[in-house]
Amino acid sequence: xxxxxxxxxxxxxxxxxxxxxxxxxxxxxxxxxxxxxxxxxxxxxxxxxxxxxxxxxxxxxxxxxxxxxxxxxxxxxxxxxxxxxxxxxxxxxxxxxxxxxxxxxxxxxxxxxxxxxxxxxxxxxxxxxxxxxxxxxxxxxxxxxxxxxxxxxxxxxxxxxxxxxxxxxxxxxxxxxxxxxxxxxxxxxxxxxxxxxxxxxxxxxxxxxxxxxxxxxxxxxxxxxxxxxxxxxxxxxxxxxxxxxxxxxxxxxxxxxxxxxxxxxxxxxxxxxxxxxxxxxxxxxxxxxxxxxxxxxxxxxxxxxxxxxxxxxxxxxxxxxxxxxxxxxxxxxxxxxxxxxxxxxxxxxxxxxxxxxxxxxxxxxxxxxxxxxxxxxxxxxxxxxxxxxxxxxxxxxxxxxxxxxxxxxxxxxxxxxxxxxxxxxxxxxxxxxxxxxxxxxxxxxxxxxxxxxxxxxxxxxxxxxxxxxxxxxxxxxxxxx
Numbered sequence: 001x002x003x004x005x006x007x008x009x010x011x012x013x014x015x016x017x018x019x020x021x022x023x024x025x026x027x028x029x030x031x032x033x034x035x036x037x038x039x040x041x042x043x044x045x046x047x048x049x050x051x052x053x054x055x056x057x058x059x060x061x062x063x064x065x066x067x068x069x070x071x072x073x074x075x076x077x078x079x080x081x082x083x084x085x086x087x088x089x090x091x092x093x094x095x096x097x098x099x100x101x102x103x104x105x106x107x108x109x110x111x112x113x114x115x116x117x118x119x120x121x122x123x124x125x126x127x128x129x130x131x132x133x134x135x136x137x138x139x140x141x142x143x144x145x146x147x148x149x150x151x152x153x154x155x156x157x158x159x160x161x162x163x164x165x166x167x168x169x170x171x172x173x174x175x176x177x178x179x180x181x182x183x184x185x186x187x188x189x190x191x192x193x194x195x196x197x198x199x200x201x202x203x204x205x206x207x208x209x210x211x212x213x214x215x216x217x218x219x220x221x222x223x224x225x226x227x228x229x230x231x232x233x234x235x236x237x238x239x240x241x242x243x244x245x246x247x248x249x250x251x252x253x254x255x256x257x258x259x260x261x262x263x264x265x266x267x268x269x270x271x272x273x274x275x276x277x278x279x280x281x282x283x284x285x286x287x288x289x290x291x292x293x294x295x296x297x298x299x300x301x302x303x304x305x306x307x308x309x310x311x312x313x314x315x316x317x318x319x320x321x322x323x324x325x326x327x328x329x330x331x332x333x334x335x336x337x338x339x340x341x342x343x344x345x346x347x348x349x350x351x352x353x354x355x356x357x358x359x360x361x362x363x364x365x366x367x368x369x370x371x372x373x374x375x376x377x378x379x380x381x382x383x384x385x386x387x388x389x390x391x392x393x394x395x396x397x398x399x400x401x402x403x404x405x406x407x408x409x410x411x412x413x414x415x416x417x418x419x420x421x422x423x424x425x426x427x428x429x430x431x432x433x434x435x436x437x438x439x440x441x442x443x444x445x446x447x448x449x450x451x452x453x454x455x456x457x458x459x460x461x462x463x464x465x466x467x468x469x470x471x472x473x474x475x476x477x478x479x480x481x
Contacts, residue, residue, distance in 0.1 A: 024203050029143050030152045032202050033136040034159045036096070036194050039103060040132035041163035042170075043187055044072065047123065049171040049322060050180040057180065060116045068116070070234055072123045076130025077230055077423045078223035083131035084138070084416030085271050086214070088409055092135045092142065093204045097195065103129045104191035111184035122184070131412075133160060134419060137399050138412035143203060150352070151344030153403060154396035158340030161391045165333030169326030176323065218271035221260045226420060228253030233427035241435075276414055281405040281472055286421055288356065288468040289398055293425025295461010296363035297394065299433045300387045303454055304329070306437075306446070307374050315447045316374050328377075329384055336388030343396045351474035352400035357466060359393025362386055364462035367455045374451060394465075398422070401472065432457060 024032075047068050054065050079099075087095040106125030113119045133156070140152040174182040232249030239246045264270040276282055308325040310317025320328070343355040366386035373379025399415055406414045433454045440450030 024143075024201075026144050026148050026152070028201075029203070030140070030155060032197055033140055033152070033156050035197065036100075037133055037136050037156050037159050038163040039100070039187070039191055039194055040129040041160040042167040042190070043103065043107070043126050043129050044076070045164040045167040046171040046183045046187065047072070049168050049326070050175055050183060053175050053180045054116065054119065058116045058119070064116055067120045068110075068123045070231065071120050072127040073130075073234070073423060073427075074227040074230055075124050075127025077226050077420045079128045079131040080134055080416035080419040080423075081226075081272055081413070082219050082222060082416070083128065084134035084412035084414075087131070087135045087138060087412045089214075091205060092138045092412055093198060093202060096132070096135050096139075096198055099128045099131055099135070100191050100195040100198065102126075104188050104195065107184045107188035107191060111181050111188060126187075130419065130423075131416060133157065133399075134412040134415035137403070137415045138408075139202075141403060141408055141411050142205065147348065149403060150347035150400050151341055153399050154340045154344030154347060154355075157396040157399050158337050158343070158392050161388070161395055162333045162337035165326075165329045165388070169323065169330045172323045172326050213269045215264070215267055215269055215271035218260060218264055218267060221256060221263065222271065225253045225256035225260055226424075229257065230424055230427055233424060233431060236431045236435075241431075272413060272417060273410060276406060276410060276417075279405055281401070282414065284468055284472045285398065285401045285405065286418065288465050288472070289418055289421050290425045291461050291464040291468060292360060292363075292394055292398075293422045294429040294432070295465065296360075296367060296387075296458040297391065297422075297461075298426035298429030299454060299458050299461075300363070300366065300391075302430055302433060303370065303451070303458075304380070304384055304387060307370075307380060307451070310446075315442075316451055318375075318377055318380060320377075328381060332381060332384035332388045334388075335385045336390075336392035339389050339392040340396050343393045344400070347397060347400040352397045352404055353469055353472045353474060354397075355393040356397035356401065356469050356472075359390045359395070359397060360462055360465045360469065361390075362393065363390035364459055366390055367458040367462065370458075371452055371455045374448075429457075429461070 051065050051068070054068070055061060058065070083095055083099060103126050106122045106127075108122070109125065110119045110122030113122060136156050137153055140156060141149050144152055171183045174180075174186065228249045230253075232246045232253065235249075236243075236246045241247075261274055264272055264274045277286065305325065307316055308318050308320045308328065309322065310319070312319040343359075346352075346355045346358075363386075366383055369379070369383045369386055373383060398418060402414045402418055403411060436453050436457065437446040437450045440447050440453060
């Protein structure tokens with residue numbers, strides 16, 4: 001068992017002046033962390049709306065422009081775990097400053113880029129923003145009293161879901177009324193303002209020093225290993241699961257990950273404390289994260305967008321414009337975001353397992369509604385609302401389960417590793433759904449039977465997640481002082 005001091009409502013005063021003496025209310029701290037997390041969600045989703053325009057303006061193709069998404073996701077996955085650990089070691093505020101500065105620079109490179117290569121380079125640099133959510137969760141736990149942490153974590157995590165939905169709509173408006181360059185300009189300016197918030201408004205902890213050394217070997221090995229596995233998964237829909245490139249990346253990356261785990265178990269100061277995974281609560285949470293991400297959470301966004309925007313003369317499709325589809329998704333996402341405080345309160349009073357079960361069950365309901373009501377706008381709006389509420393409960397419960405399971409000094413690290421699992425699961429789910437839709441297509445057009453099969457896969461993921469969530473015990477896995 002590990003004992004650690006509980007957090008306090010305000011940042012502790014210190015002999016140093018400036019940012020170390022700031023005292024902020026819980027509401028101000030939560031607001032700052034929500035605003036900071038929005039940039040991560042925005043940068044994750046905004047480029048999807050710009051892909052068709054960039055293909056035309058940069059005289060490229062879908063496969064090449066798709067790397068603007070892939071490069072970001074690969075770096076984001078590695079950054080979530082590595083930077084989360086560095087934040088736990090050396091101060092989450094300090095690491096957050098570096099990440100926001102990098103996100104600002106990456107956005108500027110993409111905004112000024114006149115070739116797809118420059119855009120991809122900028123997006124890869126932006127990818128470090130993948131560590132923002134784990135760091136914000138750690139900061140919430142660090143600066144807030146224990147009773148406020150579950151609701152704060154739920155609101156911060158839920159803002160990522162709502163901001164992700166909003167970003168597609170906002171990006172569409174900017175593309176329609178300006179150019180795709182504008183989404184990167186806005187992102188760079190927003191990152192600059194968030195950097196100022198961290199430097200001049202957010203309370204900082206005084207540096208406490210650390211006797212731990214940076215595990216350079218672990219950090220260097222983890223990034224390409226996880227990138228190889230995720231790249232193989234994300235490209236499997238294009239290359240096929242039996243393609244030598246797909247198998248080579250997944251098998252080779254997995255082999256390096258196995259060696260990495262062996263190294264991390266032996267090194268005195270690992271970049272990732274893989275021994276945390278032996279805790280029963282963390283292991284079941286990790287498995288539930290994987291099945292949820294590979295099932296309803298990872299598949300629903302893609303399927304919903306497909307149904308909303310597919311032409312009306314297809315076997316299924318409502319023929320909405322990207323802007324109209326984005327507006328519908330945004331309104332539905334607000335319903336989900338409104339549920340995040342309730343998810344946090346349930347986590348506080350009943351344990352985070354309960355909102356995860358609720359969210360997963362609502363996802364299952366959304367899968368059934370997708371089969372029944374995919375042919376009407378009102379029906380699809382109900383589906384999207386169900387998916388948004390399911391995302392709100394489940395997506396916010398997962399980080400609270402991590403908070404319940406690990407000591408405060410491991411919060412960002414464990415949250416980052418969970419984010420890696422979630423990213424991999426989403427890639428698996430999207431690839432499987434893509435192959436099912438393609439395999440059931442007639443004359444290159446997806447059919448209703450294919451859509452029903454995808455909904456069935458979502459239901460299987462729902463059932464597996466519930467089975468894995470039920471054994472998760474309530475309460476902390478360590479002793480608090």
